[in-house]
Amino acid sequence: xxxxxxxxxxxxxxxxxxxxxxxxxxxxxxxxxxxxxxxxxxxxxxxxxxxxxxxxxxxxxxxxxxxxxxxxxxxxxxxxxxxxxxxxxxxxxxxxxxxxxxxxxxxxxxxxxxxxxxxxxxxxxxxxxxxxxxxxxxxxxxxxxxxxxxxxxxxxxxxxxxxxxxxxxxxxxxxxxxxxxxxxxxxxxxxxxxxxxxxxxxxxxxxxxxxxxxxxxxxxxxxxxxxxxxxxxxxx
Numbered sequence: 001x002x003x004x005x006x007x008x009x010x011x012x013x014x015x016x017x018x019x020x021x022x023x024x025x026x027x028x029x030x031x032x033x034x035x036x037x038x039x040x041x042x043x044x045x046x047x048x049x050x051x052x053x054x055x056x057x058x059x060x061x062x063x064x065x066x067x068x069x070x071x072x073x074x075x076x077x078x079x080x081x082x083x084x085x086x087x088x089x090x091x092x093x094x095x096x097x098x099x100x101x102x103x104x105x106x107x108x109x110x111x112x113x114x115x116x117x118x119x120x121x122x123x124x125x126x127x128x129x130x131x132x133x134x135x136x137x138x139x140x141x142x143x144x145x146x147x148x149x150x151x152x153x154x155x156x157x158x159x160x161x162x163x164x165x166x167x168x169x170x171x172x173x174x175x176x177x178x179x180x181x182x183x184x185x186x187x188x189x190x191x192x193x194x195x196x197x198x199x200x201x202x203x204x205x206x207x208x209x210x211x212x213x214x215x216x217x218x219x220x221x222x223x224x225x226x227x228x229x230x231x232x233x234x235x236x
Contacts, residue, residue: 001057002058002059002060002062002140002230003057003058003059003062005059006059006062006063006066007029007062007066009070010025010062010066010067010069010070010073010148011025012068013069013071013073013077014069014070015074016073016074016077017072017073017074017076017084018076018077020151020153021073021076021088022109023147023151024088024089024092024144024147024148024151024153025066025069025092026148027143028092028096028144028147029145030094031096031099031100031140031143032095032103033097035099035100035103035104036101036103037101037151037201038195041106042107043103043106043107045066046106046107046123046124047106047123047124047189048149048187048198049170049194049197049198050105050123050124050125050190050191050192050193051124051193051214052193052194052213052214053123059216060215061215063202063215063219064108064215064216064218064219065095065098065099065218065222066095067222068087068088068091068222068223068226069075069088069092072084072085072087072088072091072226074086075087077215078105079115080114080155081232082154082156082233083230083233084120085148085153085154085157085160086156086157086160086229086233086234087160087226087227087229087230088149088157088226088227089144089145089148089153089157089158089160089161089162089164089229090163090164090165090168090225090227090228090229090230090233091131091164091168091222091223091225091226091229092144092161092227093140093141093144093145093160093161093162093163093164093165093168093225094141094164094165094168094169094172094221094222094224094225094226095097095218095222095225096140096141096143096144096165096171097137097138097141097165097166097168097169097170097217097225098137098142098168098221098222099140099147100136100137100139100143101133101134101136101140101169102133103136103138104132104136105129105130105132105133105134105135105136105137106124107132107207108122108123108130108131108132108133110130110131110132111123112125112128112129112130112133112135113128114127114129114131114177115127115170115173115174115177116129116174116177116178116236122190124189125191126173126176126177126180126182126193126217127173127174127175127176127177127178127180128173128177128212129173132172134169137165137166137169138165138166139162140169141162141166142162142165143163144161144162144165145158145159145161145162145165145223146158148161149153155191155236156234156236157233158230159232159233159236160229160230160233161178161229161230162226162229163232163233164225164226164227164229164230164232165225165226165229167224167225167229168221168222168224168225168226168228168229169221169225170219171225172217172218172221174215175212175220176214176217178208179212180193180208180212180213180214180216180217181193181205181206181207181208181209181210181212181213181226182205182206182207182208183195183203183205183206183210184203184204184205184206185197185199185201186201186203186204187199187201188201191202191206193213202203216218
């Protein structure tokens with residue numbers, strides 16, 4: 001319910017900015033929803049017990065991925081400018097790149113490796129990357145770029161979506177592998193993002209910043225992607 005409520009707020013902001021904004025947002029949400037359901041059982045089996053949240057998105061997850069877009073939409077509704085379109089496109093590009101990389105990359109046959117030092121990590125570990133995941137991230141960013149171009153936004157916004165998508169995905173992986181909270185379940189002998197593991201036991205902090213969870217990393221990487229993409233768009 002919290003996810004639906006926040007999504008409604010983001011959608012209202014998009015509608016206030018104009019019809020094309022709503023189309024871009026719907027395209028992102030549809031792609032994310034379809035990918036989350038695609039081979040869901042196989043992905044859950046590969047990541048069981050490691051990721052912090054699964055299933056439908058809650059309010060924090062929606063806000064982490066959509067807040068920057070919503071703020072840009074409000075800015076455009078107040079004072080229309082191509083800068084708002086570039087920020088919004090880049091923010092959604094970053095969110096799409098991260099979502100596509102996660103939903104598709106989780107099914108990679110090879111073992112993920114930490115983006116920091118290249119050591120093998122378990123599937124579902126934040127900061128773990130694969131070639132398939134990187135290609136999926138690029139595809140997600142490209143998808144948003146194509147959508148914004150098809151609805152008539154300027155080419156600079158399309159470029160912002162692609163640059164912001166790739167940049168945001170890289171920031172997400174780097175933060176996930178370095179400062180995102182990493183926890184240990186002594187009962188199961190495994191790493192996890194959860195404070196309470198699937199076995200029902202509490203977990204202990206083993207690295208990263210205690211309060212920085214996956215939602216926080218997503219929020220920072222989306223903002224970083226938006227700023228990177230908008231900065232790139234200024235040169236076009």
